[in-house]
Amino acid sequence: xxxxxxxxxPKPLISTELRMVLFFFTVTIAMLIGAYLFLFYKTxxxxxxxxxxxxxxxxxxxATHKIEEQILYIDAEAKxxxxxxxxxxxxxxxxxxxxxxxxxxxxxxxxELDEKSLILYGMTPNKDTYEYMLxxxxxxxxxRTYTSFYPIENGWYRFVSSNYxxxxxxxxxxx
Amino acid sequence: xxxxxxxxxxxxxxxxxxxxxxxxxxxxxxxxxxxEHKRFDGGDPSxxxxxxxxxxxxxxxxxxxxxxxxEPNQGAMEGCTLHDIDEEGEGGGAKMLCRxxxxxxxxxxxxxxxxQKRYRRVGLDFIFSPFSVIEHFFSDKIGGDFALYAxxxxxxxxxxFFDKGxxxxxxxxxxxxxxxxxxxxNTVSFSFDSIHExxxxxxGGIRLDDIESLDDLDIIDDLDDLSDIADLDAxxxxxxxxxxxxxxxxxxxxxxxxxxxKEQMDRFNDDYRQFELIQxxxxxxxxxxxCRGRFVETVYIADAYGSGSDLKRYLEEELFLNVxxxxxxxxxxxxxxxxxxxxxx
Numbered sequence: 001x002x003x004x005x006x007x008x009x010p011k012p013l014i015s016t017e018l019r020m021v022l023f024f025f026t027v028t029i030a031m032l033i034g035a036y037l038f039l040f041y042k043t044x045x046x047x048x049x050x051x052x053x054x055x056x057x058x059x060x061x062x063a064t065h066k067i068e069e070q071i072l073y074i075d076a077e078a079k080x081x082x083x084x085x086x087x088x089x090x091x092x093x094x095x096x097x098x099x100x101x102x103x104x105x106x107x108x109x110x111x112e113l114d115e116k117s118l119i120l121y122g123m124t125p126n127k128d129t130y131e132y133m134l135x136x137x138x139x140x141x142x143x144r145t146y147t148s149f150y151p152i153e154n155g156w157y158r159f160v161s162s163n164y165x166x167x168x169x170x171x172x173x174x175x
Numbered sequence: 176x177x178x179x180x181x182x183x184x185x186x187x188x189x190x191x192x193x194x195x196x197x198x199x200x201x202x203x204x205x206x207x208x209x210x211e212h213k214r215f216d217g218g219d220p221s222x223x224x225x226x227x228x229x230x231x232x233x234x235x236x237x238x239x240x241x242x243x244x245x246e247p248n249q250g251a252m253e254g255c256t257l258h259d260i261d262e263e264g265e266g267g268g269a270k271m272l273c274r275x276x277x278x279x280x281x282x283x284x285x286x287x288x289x290x291q292k293r294y295r296r297v298g299l300d301f302i303f304s305p306f307s308v309i310e311h312f313f314s315d316k317i318g319g320d321f322a323l324y325a326x327x328x329x330x331x332x333x334x335x336f337f338d339k340g341x342x343x344x345x346x347x348x349x350x351x352x353x354x355x356x357x358x359x360x361n362t363v364s365f366s367f368d369s370i371h372e373x374x375x376x377x378x379g380g381i382r383l384d385d386i387e388s389l390d391d392l393d394i395i396d397d398l399d400d401l402s403d404i405a406d407l408d409a410x411x412x413x414x415x416x417x418x419x420x421x422x423x424x425x426x427x428x429x430x431x432x433x434x435x436x437k438e439q440m441d442r443f444n445d446d447y448r449q450f451e452l453i454q455x456x457x458x459x460x461x462x463x464x465x466c467r468g469r470f471v472e473t474v475y476i477a478d479a480y481g482s483g484s485d486l487k488r489y490l491e492e493e494l495f496l497n498v499x500x501x502x503x504x505x506x507x508x509x510x511x512x513x514x515x516x517x518x519x520x
Contacts, residue, residue: 004302006299008301
């Protein structure tokens with residue numbers, strides 16, 4: 001106050017009505033901004049969640065793929081095991097058949113059983129016994145049979161019998 | 176920040192004895208939008224007066240209504256420290272405003288309250304002293320050498336002696352005061368004894384002691400009376416010697432001539448009265464302790480009334496003073512002070 005003897009009356013720039021209108025406008029705008037921020041946050045959160053889920057999905061797909069690979073491997077393993085079991089069963093049966101095949105007069109000292117070959121080492125009282133009692137059934141089983149005899153002191157013969165099965169899928173060699 | 180969207184409305188009220196002058200300006204971003212002026216008859220504010228102001232104050236919340244203090248009990252004094260006033264204060268029934276820590280304005284607290292009550296329907300924001308108007312109007316001069324500054328209004332005369340921006344002595348004369356009785360004089364009580372004495376003198380009219388020293392002025396008084404008589408005689412002569420009855424146009428012409436004559440005589444009387452008051456103030460100043468061997472050479476008069484030519488002649492011829500008269504629009508000054516106050520808020 002430089003010149004005036006009295007101080008001026010307060011000058012409210014905003015009337016009561018205008019104040020109320022501004023208040024409601026402010027509240028409305030605040031609510032709109034609040035809703036916008038909420039939706040913005042939710043959208044952001046949803047997008048972040050979507051990315052997480054996408055990553056999880058990818059990880060799960062990867063894991064599934066891995067599991068599928070494992071399943072295939074295990075299937076292959078199982079098949080192999082089954083095959084081995086079957087082969088073993090077949091081999092066991094073959095060995096049993098082989099031992100059933102060998103007559104009492106012939107003594108086996110060693111047998112080498114392979115997939116397509118059978119090599120027998122043993123002793124026979126004579127060549128005929130071997131020839132009729134063992135060689136004949138072997139010849140009916142294998143395609144090729146070779147036998148070597150070696151006389152021993154007691155008059156018996158030590159023999160080595162090599163028996164082979166030919167591959168049926170191989171083309172025949174025309175001489 | 177909101178203020179930028181509103182226009183500022185400044186309203187100046189000038190109260191005269193029998194009328195109110197209202198001047199309104201609208202300002203937005205320091206640009207004058209409009210200026211209006213209206214005069215209302217009646218010493219008391221009327222309904223049309225309030226309606227006129229109300230019309231403007233409804234335009235903007237930033238409206239400031241200023242009144243030039245028309246009351247007689249006011250003035251200015253040198254020094255602020257004597258009354259322990261830093262910037263503003265109250266005491267002894269007076270409101271005081273310190274100016275530049277050098278001099279102070281004062282006004283009757285009761286009269287200020289009465290003014291505020293009088294315009295309560297619209298509410299006053301500023302009440303200015305005529306001495307503030309002098310300070311503002313002569314801001315380019317009062318910083319100079321010792322001189323007398325006067326604000327001549329229709330109903331008042333304010334006189335202030337400034338020396339290099341410092342007020343030395345001041346007095347406010349109300350020209351419209353009725354002859355005061357002793358009871359009236361007791362109703363206003365200031366603690367400033369010297370001021371109180373001065374006011375009582377004013378209420379009692381011009382004392383014969385003062386007039387004694389003005390021997391030459393008796394002739395002017397006679398002239399004043401004679402001019403009235405001569406005027407009347409002229410009218411009588413016309414009535415007596417004219418054979419034809421005057422037409423309406425002739426009568427109206429005579430009436431307007433009479434009005435002009437009356438206004439001329441009023442101005443003449445006012446000028447003479449103002450001259451008397453200036454002369455009395457000068458003699459009081461020279462006789463007082465404020466003088467300190469200094470003499471007034473120049474009188475600056477802010478003329479808000481329209482008189483002045485006779486006053487200038489009297490002062491120059493009778494008191495050998497250099498007289499500089501500046502025409503003043505009092506409303507513009509009040510509006511300018513209002514703007515200064517508003518900026519300082």
